[in-house]
Amino acid sequence: MSGLVEAAGTGVTGESIMNEIISKRKSVRKYDKTPLEIEILDRVGVHITKLKPLFPDIRYSVEIVSKTKGLFNIKAPHYLVFRSEIKEGAYENTGFIGQQMDLFLSGSGLGSCWLGASKPEGGEKTDLSPVACIAFGKPAEPLHRQISEFKRKSLPEISEGSDERLEAARLAPSGMNAQGWYFIVDSGKIHCYCKKPGLVSKLISAKLGFIDIGIALCHIARGASASSNTDDFIFGKEEGIPERKGYIYIGTVN
Numbered sequence: 001m002s003g004l005v006e007a008a009g010t011g012v013t014g015e016s017i018m019n020e021i022i023s024k025r026k027s028v029r030k031y032d033k034t035p036l037e038i039e040i041l042d043r044v045g046v047h048i049t050k051l052k053p054l055f056p057d058i059r060y061s062v063e064i065v066s067k068t069k070g071l072f073n074i075k076a077p078h079y080l081v082f083r084s085e086i087k088e089g090a091y092e093n094t095g096f097i098g099q100q101m102d103l104f105l106s107g108s109g110l111g112s113c114w115l116g117a118s119k120p121e122g123g124e125k126t127d128l129s130p131v132a133c134i135a136f137g138k139p140a141e142p143l144h145r146q147i148s149e150f151k152r153k154s155l156p157e158i159s160e161g162s163d164e165r166l167e168a169a170r171l172a173p174s175g176m177n178a179q180g181w182y183f184i185v186d187s188g189k190i191h192c193y194c195k196k197p198g199l200v201s202k203l204i205s206a207k208l209g210f211i212d213i214g215i216a217l218c219h220i221a222r223g224a225s226a227s228s229n230t231d232d233f234i235f236g237k238e239e240g241i242p243e244r245k246g247y248i249y250i251g252t253v254n
Contacts, residue, residue, distance in 0.1 A: 021107045022168050022223050024144040028111025031076040032138040035066070036110075041078070044136075047104050048080075054096035054214060054235060060084040061128055062101070063120070068133050070118035076111075076135035081120045083128035091207045092250060094131045095214020099172070102134060102215075103222065111139030114215075116175045116208045132211055153179050161185025165253075168223020169216040175208035181216050182247050189254055191238075192217065193247035213250050220253055 041064065048062045063081040082098050084090045098114070105112040115133040152170050159166050163185045174180065180195035194213045197206045221233040234254040241249050 019168070019223055021103050022171055022219055023147055025103065025106040025173075026143070026145045026149075027113040027173055028135075028139045028141060028143065029074050029113055030140040031074075031111060031135070032140050033075065033077055034138065035077045036137060040108075040110075043108070044101075044105070047101065051097045051100050052231060052233075054093045054217060055089045058084060058087060058090055058093045059128065060090075060093065060097065061126065062097070065120050067121045068115065068118040068135075069121050070115065070133075073115060073118050074113055074135045076113075077137040078135075079115070079118075079120070080134040080136065081130055082132050082134075083126060084131050085127070086129050091131060091210035092214035092217070095211040095216075096218045096221075097214075098132060098134060098211070099215040099218035100222075102173075103218070105134075105136050106143070109143065110136050111141075111143055112136040114173060114175070114211075116211060131207070151177065159183040159185065163190055165190065165220045165223055168219040171223075172212075172216040172219040174212040174215065178209070178212070180209045181213050182244055184242065184244070189252050190220065191241050191252050192250045193244050194250050195247050210250075217253070 044064065051062070053060065061083045063083065065079050065081055066077065068079045068081070080098070080101055082094045084094055102112050102114065113135045115135055118133040119130045120133070150171055155166060155170055158170060158179060158181060161184060166183055169181070169183065182193040182195070184191040192213060194209050197209055217235065235251050237251045241252065243249065
């Protein structure tokens, strides 16, 4: 099945279980290869139309396909392909909308896993470039995990200041589990930074760190409470923000 949905920046209603899903989701790498029922794929397609982008002025699309290729590819019955026009904020935007789908799939009883270096085989005729993929389907391994099973840096390693939303960001997935983000809390705001890509990450894909910060921002938007959603999430660049050595300032959560 292949269904292409052009997204335009519509709102999305937050699920009441979203905060719970953040605390137990995992990247599933083993799948039952049987294709999902058409009704399930239809529900996935409907949710695609409800995604809320980080930057509404960036055009993007989400496509369901049955095959992808690339480094570290995973065999699954279905994949989401995220395409975007390439401009400032495109990769962060992809991470933000993609993680909304990742959490939705996990909360729906389906396994999912980010594939930052994969691309679709062939492709639709579109001017949007493939940015990343997410494998999904019925899991052939445990779908969720305990909070103690997360292998993550501590909050003091990735942040300065206190904000309950940062715990959700700490639990976010990232390419090669690099967790290349940093947050500074200042008067209720969260200044967000992405680690500058090193030689290894440049060789594999310099975009991964920017996708990762978009994923973390989605967790910040969804993780403060069970009722949190991306509709009331305000993010953008501000002037006079402190620099952090080795990192790039991405924007500020208000």
